[in-house]
Amino acid sequence: MDATQVIFIVSAALIVVSALMVVTSRNLVHAALWLISALFGVAILYVLLEAGFLAVVQVVVYIGAIAIMFIFAVMLTRRDMLDKGPQVNASWPVALGLCLLTFVGLGFLLSRFGDKFSHLPGALPPNLDPLLALGNALVSPQAFVLPFEVASVLLLAALVGAVYVARNHK
Amino acid sequence: MDLFLTDPIKMVYDWLMQLLTGWGLPGAVANVLLILVGIVVLIIVAMTIDIMLVWLERKVVARFQGRLGPNRVGLFGLLQPIPDIIKLIIKEDITPTGADKVVFNMAPILSLASVIFLWAVIPLAATVYGADLNVGLLYLVAAGALGTLSIIMAGWASNNKYAVLGAYRQVATMLSFEIPMIAALLIPTILASSLSLKTITTAQGGVWFFWLSPLGALIFLVAAIAELGRSPFDLNEGESEIVSGYHIEYTGMKFGLFFAGELLHAFTFGAFIGILFFGGWSFFGIERIPGLGWMASSPYFGAVAVLLKGVFFYWVIMWIKYTVPRIRIDHMLAFNWKFLTPLSFVLLMVTAMVNRLLQDFANTPQWPIYVGGMFLSNILIGWITIEILRVYGRKQKAKEPVHPAAKSVAAPSAGHH
Numbered sequence: 294m295d296a297t298q299v300i301f302i303v304s305a306a307l308i309v310v311s312a313l314m315v316v317t318s319r320n321l322v323h324a325a326l327w328l329i330s331a332l333f334g335v336a337i338l339y340v341l342l343e344a345g346f347l348a349v350v351q352v353v354v355y356i357g358a359i360a361i362m363f364i365f366a367v368m369l370t371r372r373d374m375l376d377k378g379p380q381v382n383a384s385w386p387v388a389l390g391l392c393l394l395t396f397v398g399l400g401f402l403l404s405r406f407g408d409k410f411s412h413l414p415g416a417l418p419p420n421l422d423p424l425l426a427l428g429n430a431l432v433s434p435q436a437f438v439l440p441f442e443v444a445s446v447l448l449l450a451a452l453v454g455a456v457y458v459a460r461n462h463k
Numbered sequence: 464m465d466l467f468l469t470d471p472i473k474m475v476y477d478w479l480m481q482l483l484t485g486w487g488l489p490g491a492v493a494n495v496l497l498i499l500v501g502i503v504v505l506i507i508v509a510m511t512i513d514i515m516l517v518w519l520e521r522k523v524v525a526r527f528q529g530r531l532g533p534n535r536v537g538l539f540g541l542l543q544p545i546p547d548i549i550k551l552i553i554k555e556d557i558t559p560t561g562a563d564k565v566v567f568n569m570a571p572i573l574s575l576a577s578v579i580f581l582w583a584v585i586p587l588a589a590t591v592y593g594a595d596l597n598v599g600l601l602y603l604v605a606a607g608a609l610g611t612l613s614i615i616m617a618g619w620a621s622n623n624k625y626a627v628l629g630a631y632r633q634v635a636t637m638l639s640f641e642i643p644m645i646a647a648l649l650i651p652t653i654l655a656s657s658l659s660l661k662t663i664t665t666a667q668g669g670v671w672f673f674w675l676s677p678l679g680a681l682i683f684l685v686a687a688i689a690e691l692g693r694s695p696f697d698l699n700e701g702e703s704e705i706v707s708g709y710h711i712e713y714t715g716m717k718f719g720l721f722f723a724g725e726l727l728h729a730f731t732f733g734a735f736i737g738i739l740f741f742g743g744w745s746f747f748g749i750e751r752i753p754g755l756g757w758m759a760s761s762p763y764f765g766a767v768a769v770l771l772k773g774v775f776f777y778w779v780i781m782w783i784k785y786t787v788p789r790i791r792i793d794h795m796l797a798f799n800w801k802f803l804t805p806l807s808f809v810l811l812m813v814t815a816m817v818n819r820l821l822q823d824f825a826n827t828p829q830w831p832i833y834v835g836g837m838f839l840s841n842i843l844i845g846w847i848t849i850e851i852l853r854v855y856g857r858k859q860k861a862k863e864p865v866h867p868a869a870k871s872v873a874a875p876s877a878g879h880h
Contacts, residue, residue, distance in 0.1 A: 295491055296491065296495045320563075322563075322566075322619055323563075323566075326566065326616070329612065345596060345597060345598050346597075346598050346601070349596075349598045349601040349602050349604075349605050350601065352605035352608060352609070353601060353604050353605045353608055356605075356608050356609065356612065357604070357605065357607070357608025357609075357611070357612075357641075358608075358638070360612075361608070361611060361612060361615065361634060361638075364612075364615050364619070365615070365631070365634055368615070368618075368619055368627060368630070368631075422597060423597075424597050424598060424658065
């Protein structure tokens with residue numbers, strides 16, 4: 294067992310525990326903080342996969358923007374507005390069954406992969422810059438330039454819509 | 464001995480590696496152990512600098528206010544931080560009633576950690592750096608996000624209205640000023656075609672990026688001051704309004720961690736300005752004098768250069784902090800969204816285009832065309848901005864109704880002669 298595997302096990306455990314705490318915590322801010330911890334664990338996994346760019350973007354976008362907006366919105370609610378009611382509703386057995394079914398299905402699929410999990414993936418070739426490859430792929434007509442531009446237009450439309458909704462109509 | 468002069472980190476690493484494997488440790492374990500030792504040493508260096516920053520900050524603010532500053536403990540009061548720290552440690556540690564204990568105690572730690580994270584990517588010299596990430600600049604933004612998170616945690620967990628207000632203000636500042644900051648960070652990225660701080664420094668071997676984009680350096684400085692929450696953007700603390708804001712309930716060393724984090728953050732951003740726009744470890748051009756070329760490859764001079772540039776821009780940030788009063792939150796948001804953000808986007812587009820057009824001249828004998836073109840395009844944008852501001856200001860003035868008091872003062876003086 295080398296250092297990478299130790300880090301993987303620790304961060305995977307962190308993600309699972311944090312994800313559980315997100316849905317079981319009764320305090321909304323605590324749930325948001327646990328969500329941040331889970332997202333941070335995913336960032337560590339990206340680093341282990343040598344996807345440094347995705348790891349940093351994960352922290353900037355998910356922790357720096359989305360999670361902080363969550364907490365911001367929750368903080369605007371009343372401090373003592375904790376949910377006192379039961380945490381599950383009547384259909385929890387159905388949900389549990391579906392979850393178990395999904396887990397068994399995933400386990401079956403992964404078991405069909407054979408010996409792909411018994412060895413670590415090889416290191417990236419030394420002269421390959423993943424960031425450069427990603428940047429070229431995003432603007433190359435042979436790769437992803439069309440989805441990239443469509444996503445940009447979609448975001449722009451959302452931005453214009455937000456400005457229109459927020460504008461002072463007189 | 465030669466290695467000691469050019470790459471001391473590698474020398475120490477090799478020596479310790481031999482020592483540890485000689486004791487029978489497997490190579491992989493020894494490697495992990497040495498990386499951990501390296502992290503601890505880096506943190507100790509950063510924190511030692513931090514202790515001296517307390518003295519520097521107090522001395523400089525005293526000079527700006529016409530006082531002497533600490534001058535009793537040690538030579539020039541140099542040992543003053545030590546009684547300061549002892550005082551902070553022996554103070555009573557208070558957790559307010561209704562506080563969220565775990566989050567309350569985690570916030571100061573995360574606050575200081577988010578600054579120390581930054582030291583991992585600072586290249587002190589060509590061979591002395593924590594990690595040369597190919598996403599170094601984005602890492603800088605990510606660490607800033609964690610710093611903001613710590614302030615929200617402190618504000619929320621304190622169970623105090625002033626603290627929550629401070630946290631809200633910090634989020635407003637951070638979310639808005641992140642945009643011009645990222646745009647300003649993209650300018651060195653375009654010029655060096657890399658996000659790695661080491662490559663950006665190497666690319667400034669010829670001409671500092673400040674001369675290619677003075678406006679970019681200025682925007683980065685303004686956005687950095689806002690991110691630091693220092694005056695004129697110290698709304699998150701606003702001592703006269705919300706009594707020090709998010710850290711109002713913190714006592715003793717927990718407050719000390721916030722304070723140390725703020726000082727180190729300011730100094731670290733000073734170092735980043737030096738690295739991104741002022742040549743990083745290059746020793747002010749002295750190393751280009753014939754016969755002094757060995758200085759360029761010496762990591763010791765490099766580290767001194769980075770730290771000196773850091774201290775200088777830290778001083779600039781302090782100079783602004785202790786000179787300019789706090790601005791109102793609506794002014795701050797208007798300044799960011801209606802002025803700084805459009806300006807930084809225009810600058811980014813113009814820099815990208817001019818750089819593309821004149822790039823072929825960059826490493827030829829005609830390099831002054833490239834440098835001059837980049838510099839003049841910046842000056843031109845700055846000039847157009849000032850003209851637009853002037854026209855806009857005149858229009859606003861003309862619209863404003865004349866105050867009755869101004870009329871009554873103006874009337875008698877007009878009839879005097």
